[in-house]
Amino acid sequence: MAPSFDHASSLGRELTDDARRRWLAAGQVGQYAEMGHGGIYWSANDRRGANPIDLVRLAATRYHDYFAPALRRAADLDLRAVRAILANVPAERISEPAIDFAHHFIEYALTELKSVTP
DSSP states (O other): OHHHHTTTTTTTTTHHHHHHHHHHHOOOOOOOOOOOSSSSSTTTTTOOOHHHHHHHHHHHHHSSSHHHHHHHHHHHHHHHHHHHHTTSSSSOOOOHHHHHHHHHHHHHHHHHHHHOOO
Protein backbone atom coordinates (compact mmCIF):
# COMPACT_ATOMS: atom_id res chain seq x y z
CA MET A 1 0.00 0.00 0.00
CA ALA A 2 3.00 2.33 0.20
CA PRO A 3 2.47 3.61 -3.37
CA SER A 4 -0.88 5.03 -2.26
CA PHE A 5 1.10 7.74 -0.48
CA ASP A 6 3.53 8.40 -3.30
CA HIS A 7 1.56 8.25 -6.56
CA ALA A 8 4.76 8.26 -8.58
CA SER A 9 5.01 11.99 -7.90
CA SER A 10 6.91 11.97 -4.61
CA LEU A 11 4.17 13.94 -2.89
CA GLY A 12 4.18 16.72 -5.45
CA ARG A 13 7.95 17.04 -5.75
CA GLU A 14 7.58 18.26 -9.34
CA LEU A 15 5.34 21.16 -8.30
CA THR A 16 6.59 24.65 -7.62
CA ASP A 17 5.72 26.26 -4.31
CA ASP A 18 3.29 28.55 -6.15
CA ALA A 19 1.52 25.53 -7.63
CA ARG A 20 1.39 23.86 -4.22
CA ARG A 21 -0.12 27.00 -2.73
CA ARG A 22 -2.78 27.06 -5.47
CA TRP A 23 -3.73 23.41 -4.90
CA LEU A 24 -3.86 24.05 -1.14
CA ALA A 25 -5.84 27.30 -1.41
CA ALA A 26 -8.37 25.62 -3.70
CA GLY A 27 -8.71 22.69 -1.28
CA GLN A 28 -7.90 20.34 -4.15
CA VAL A 29 -4.94 18.31 -2.95
CA GLY A 30 -7.24 15.28 -2.99
CA GLN A 31 -7.99 15.89 -6.66
CA TYR A 32 -4.27 16.05 -7.32
CA ALA A 33 -3.86 12.70 -5.53
CA GLU A 34 -6.65 11.14 -7.59
CA MET A 35 -5.04 12.29 -10.86
CA GLY A 36 -1.81 10.39 -10.27
CA HIS A 37 -0.94 7.13 -11.94
CA GLY A 38 1.43 4.62 -10.48
CA GLY A 39 3.58 1.92 -11.98
CA ILE A 40 1.20 -0.96 -11.28
CA TYR A 41 -1.14 -2.02 -14.06
CA TRP A 42 -4.36 -3.75 -13.10
CA SER A 43 -4.83 -5.28 -16.53
CA ALA A 44 -2.39 -6.15 -19.30
CA ASN A 45 -4.51 -3.98 -21.61
CA ASP A 46 -4.19 -0.80 -19.50
CA ARG A 47 -2.39 2.07 -21.22
CA ARG A 48 -1.03 3.46 -17.95
CA GLY A 49 -0.67 2.39 -14.37
CA ALA A 50 -3.64 2.60 -12.04
CA ASN A 51 -4.14 5.42 -9.60
CA PRO A 52 -2.62 3.99 -6.41
CA ILE A 53 -5.67 4.76 -4.25
CA ASP A 54 -7.96 3.19 -6.85
CA LEU A 55 -5.65 0.21 -6.97
CA VAL A 56 -5.99 -0.32 -3.22
CA ARG A 57 -9.77 0.19 -3.43
CA LEU A 58 -10.07 -2.51 -6.07
CA ALA A 59 -7.46 -4.91 -4.77
CA ALA A 60 -8.75 -4.78 -1.19
CA THR A 61 -12.13 -6.05 -2.31
CA ARG A 62 -10.61 -8.89 -4.34
CA TYR A 63 -7.78 -9.81 -1.98
CA HIS A 64 -9.29 -9.12 1.42
CA ASP A 65 -6.96 -11.33 3.46
CA TYR A 66 -3.88 -9.71 1.97
CA PHE A 67 -4.99 -6.08 2.38
CA ALA A 68 -6.93 -6.15 5.66
CA PRO A 69 -3.87 -6.13 7.97
CA ALA A 70 -2.24 -3.22 6.14
CA LEU A 71 -5.49 -1.24 6.11
CA ARG A 72 -5.82 -1.76 9.86
CA ARG A 73 -2.26 -0.47 10.36
CA ALA A 74 -2.98 2.54 8.14
CA ALA A 75 -6.05 3.34 10.21
CA ASP A 76 -3.80 3.65 13.27
CA LEU A 77 -1.46 6.19 11.66
CA ASP A 78 -1.30 9.43 13.63
CA LEU A 79 -1.24 12.47 11.37
CA ARG A 80 0.52 14.47 14.08
CA ALA A 81 3.43 12.05 13.75
CA VAL A 82 3.43 12.58 9.98
CA ARG A 83 3.52 16.33 10.49
CA ALA A 84 6.38 15.97 12.99
CA ILE A 85 8.38 13.88 10.52
CA LEU A 86 7.84 16.46 7.79
CA ALA A 87 8.83 19.26 10.16
CA ASN A 88 12.12 17.50 10.87
CA VAL A 89 13.22 17.62 7.24
CA PRO A 90 15.93 20.27 6.97
CA ALA A 91 14.65 23.63 5.68
CA GLU A 92 17.15 23.57 2.83
CA ARG A 93 15.50 20.36 1.60
CA ILE A 94 11.80 21.25 1.91
CA SER A 95 9.77 24.46 1.94
CA GLU A 96 6.76 25.23 4.12
CA PRO A 97 4.38 24.92 1.12
CA ALA A 98 5.94 21.53 0.34
CA ILE A 99 5.43 20.42 3.95
CA ASP A 100 1.80 21.58 3.91
CA PHE A 101 1.15 19.95 0.54
CA ALA A 102 2.72 16.64 1.58
CA HIS A 103 0.77 16.65 4.84
CA HIS A 104 -2.54 17.29 3.07
CA PHE A 105 -1.72 14.69 0.45
CA ILE A 106 -1.00 12.05 3.08
CA GLU A 107 -4.07 13.08 5.06
CA TYR A 108 -6.25 12.65 1.97
CA ALA A 109 -4.71 9.29 1.06
CA LEU A 110 -5.10 8.07 4.63
CA THR A 111 -8.73 9.17 4.78
CA GLU A 112 -9.40 7.29 1.56
CA LEU A 113 -7.60 4.19 2.79
CA LYS A 114 -9.63 4.27 6.00
CA SER A 115 -12.82 4.28 3.92
CA VAL A 116 -11.84 1.05 2.14
CA THR A 117 -13.66 -1.87 3.66
CA PRO A 118 -12.05 -5.06 2.43
